[in-house]
Amino acid sequence: MKVVKFGGSSLASATQLQKVLNIVKSDKERRFVVVSAPGKRDGSDMKVTDALIRYYRDYLAGNDLAPHQQWIIQRYSDIVTELGLKASVLERISKNILSLASLPIDDNEFLYDSFLAAGEDNNARLIAAFFSQNGLPARYIHPKEAGLLVSSEPGNARILPSSYDKIEELNNSEEVLVIPGFFGVTRDGQICTFSRGGSDITGSIIAAGVKADIYENFTDVDGIFAAHPGIVHKPHSISELTYREMRELAYAGFTVLHDEALLPAYRGKIPLVIKNTNNPDHPGTRIVHQHSSEHLPVVGIAGDAGFVSINMSKYLMNREIGFGRKVLQILEELNIGWEHMPTGIDDLSIILRERELTPIKEEEILRQLLQKAEVDHAEIEHDLSIIMIVGEKMKSRIGVTATATKALSENKINIQMMSQGSSEVSIMFVVNKEQEKAAIRALYRAFFEPKTEK
Structure with a gap:
């Protein structure tokens, strides 16, 4: 049925x-x-x-x-x-x-x-x-x-x-x-x-x-592609994705499927198939709970613009109990949602959608970070894009991150930040907005285009 x-x-x-x-x-x-x-x-x-x-x-x-x-x-x-x-x-x-x-x-x-x-x-x-x-x-x-x-x-x-x-x-x-x-x-x-x-x-x-x-x-469209066809010429077609992979790709800019639509079908353990009305005989892309066969370590690459980063530093931040709570409470009181939080020993960045901020809210965030959280330095960086490489098989494959960073480096793309969740389904890179398309093309070539012998 x-x-x-x-x-x-x-x-x-x-x-x-x-x-x-x-x-x-x-x-x-x-x-x-x-x-x-x-x-x-x-x-x-x-x-x-x-x-x-x-x-x-x-x-x-x-x-x-x-x-x-x-x-x-x-x-x-x-x-x-x-x-x-x-x-x-x-x-x-x-x-x-x-x-x-x-x-x-x-x-x-x-x-x-x-x-x-x-x-x-x-x-x-x-x-x-x-x-x-x-x-x-x-x-x-x-x-x-x-x-x-x-x-x-x-x-x-x-x-x-x-x-x-x-x-x-x-x-x-x-x-x-x-x-x-x-x-x-x-x-x-x-x-x-x-x-x-x-x-x-x-x-x-x-x-x-x-x-x-x-x-x-x-x-x-004939299902889902490994990268946006408007950025990469004739990208590889994906025959099968897991729900977790699709969720990551939808979040990072794949607009074929509304990301909230995944939840009821996911909970009901129902396979979802993306097909083309104009080419119904094409098998399309099947979205499942677990891959049915061996797959490439990276199944797709997505990018999305419209992000900002709140960057702060404080000496011995890692030893201060409750510092993260103070920072997040500042955002909560201003009714601001956040997306990612890469951290270092004395540094913390909070990445959020540009639409969450207004000039007044920006001023208030910086003021409260200095006064309430007593940071040594705080700034807000605009015009950022996130690039996600996605694949459940990445966690069992050595060298995926090295391949990605090498590809970006060789194409002179500056990585502002990078982060990988504990599930290891995706690796996120933050780059300047003007380098988003170049970054996607570089990563696509690294993972999907066959290497030719010189």
């Missing part, structure tokens, strides 16, 4: 939806279909979700809403017309889009979520009708009916553990169930979305709830 999720690019047009129908029809085990909102048809197009955001903003501002409403409805109308669906399908979608402008604004913390969720919700209705009209018994099911109860955290909903018993009951359906992704319903009946990209999360939750054998995530 399979749960299948299709991303926005897979659902952008009637042509793409015909591919989706063929994929679902080709395997009777594909019984649950989770869908995103329609994505871009071409580079100049707009995603339906982005159009809904504009609609929401002008609704709050009291501006003319007709252009937004007409564009969104026309977007669905084009698909309905090309697929030859019944007029009643579009009538219901139109009514739903227009009704958003009647939702209360004041004291409505779920208003934005209600607007955003309309993209997925209406697309699921359309796709269920398309399936049924083409000989595939299918039924649209709202997340409330499906049992997707979530916490009351607008824009950051979390599934409630009690939901899984209700979701398991979906197994009793003999039809293909089409479920809108990206949102659930609170106990009070409010629409509440997962974080952006959250249709992946919905698919993972459904897969865990129905105890699927496989969760297939269809997108517009």
Whole structure:
């Protein structure tokens, strides 16, 4: 039994939806279909979700809403017309889009979520009708009916553990169930979305709830590559990853899969497969708990910009009981989250996302480090990138770090910091942002390109 999720690019047009129908029809085990909102048809197009955001903003501002409403409805109308669906399908979608402008604004913390969720919700209705009209018994099911109860955290909903018993009951359906992704319903009946990209999360939750054998995530690429194709020309394709490896790569910039989506499937011990809607016969990338065969020590290299480092030094820091607590308490009181903490005997650095800081917070951090933690020196370094080399086999292979540092050195890339966790699944290098791409290319050549004899 399979749960299948299709991303926005897979659902952008009637042509793409015909591919989706063929994929679902080709395997009777594909019984649950989770869908995103329609994505871009071409580079100049707009995603339906982005159009809904504009609609929401002008609704709050009291501006003319007709252009937004007409564009969104026309977007669905084009698909309905090309697929030859019944007029009643579009009538219901139109009514739903227009009704958003009647939702209360004041004291409505779920208003934005209600607007955003309309993209997925209406697309699921359309796709269920398309399936049924083409000989595939299918039924649209709202997340409330499906049992997707979530916490009351607008824009950051979390599934409630009690939901899984209700979701398991979906197994009793003999039809293909089409479920809108990206949102659930609170106990009070409010629409509440997962974080952006959250249709992946919905698919993972459904897969865990129905105890699927496989969760297939269809997108517009042939699985996952060992490095970003925009940085490395035709990078090596990864056939298999472990969940821990995927988590590290997703954190460090791999955007094929929403990283939060891994958790429900991981806990449910369900293999996840990334596949291509436009090339469904390609095996894609399989994400599992343990590798099924021998693999390279490094499976992937990822990089991400937008980091800063708070650097501090204090003589005999290592002998001062409670020093780390004092530093972290300063960040906690300023509501700042951190990512990594490389240390030395008398030095400590805290790496965090640039978005966590403001000029005022920076000044306050430095002031409190000097006054409360009594450091000898403190500074904040900007424009940093992290590069991760990832692979569970690294821990049993001697020389991985040496190979990496040699490659960076030979390409004149300065390593600001490096760190390896106790699990030894990844090694992190911090470099200046302008050297990020060069660092990824150098590491890729070192680990994936065959050495030629001179």
